[in-house]
Amino acid sequence: xxxxxKGWNITLTWDDKDSFLKITGKNTFKQKEKWKGVNLNGxxxxxxxxxxxxxxIDYPLLHK
Numbered sequence: 001x002x003x004x005x006k007g008w009n010i011t012l013t014w015d016d017k018d019s020f021l022k023i024t025g026k027n028t029f030k031q032k033e034k035w036k037g038v039n040l041n042g043x044x045x046x047x048x049x050x051x052x053x054x055x056x057i058d059y060p061l062l063h064k
Contacts, residue, residue, distance in 0.1 A: 005053075005054055005057060006057055006058075007039055008038065008039045008045075008053075008057055009037065010035060010037045010050065010053055011036055011037075011038075012035060012036075013035065033047075034047070034048050034049070035047045035048070035053045036053075037053045037056070045057070045063075
C-alpha cells in the first residue's frame with residue numbers, strides 16, 4: 001500500500017500480471033491502470049496517476 005486516502009487503499013499495480021498487455025511479444029503496461037484504489041467494501045478504481053485516483057475519490061460523479 002502506498003497511501004490510505006479517505007478510506008481507500010491506493011497502490012501501484014506494477015506487480016499485477018493483469019496490468020500488462022502482450023503486443024508483438026513485448027510486455028506493455030496499461031498506463032490507465034497504473035494505480036489502483038480499493039475501499040473497505042472491496043470496490044476498485046483505476047487511474048494513470050495518484051492525482052487522478054484522488055480526484056476520482058473526491059468527485060466520483062464526474063467519472064461515471
